[in-house]
Amino acid sequence: RACAAAITLDTPGANYRTVWALSKYFPNVKTFVRAHDVDHGLNLEKAGATAVVPETLEPSL
Secondary structure, eight states, X not given: OOSEEEEOOSOHHHHXXXXXXXXXXXXXXXXXXXXXXXXXXXXXXXXXXXXXXETTTGGGO
């Protein structure tokens, strides 16, 4: 059984739906997701994301 999921889809809507479904059907799975901007990140947190990583942070790593 998975204990975590990393979600890095290109479409904001697909990211949101994936986070929402995981938090609804698999509440014990931690979700780490890439956000395209601040508003998108806030929506992902409301959908149940464990952690949100801004897209602009990824290239700097």
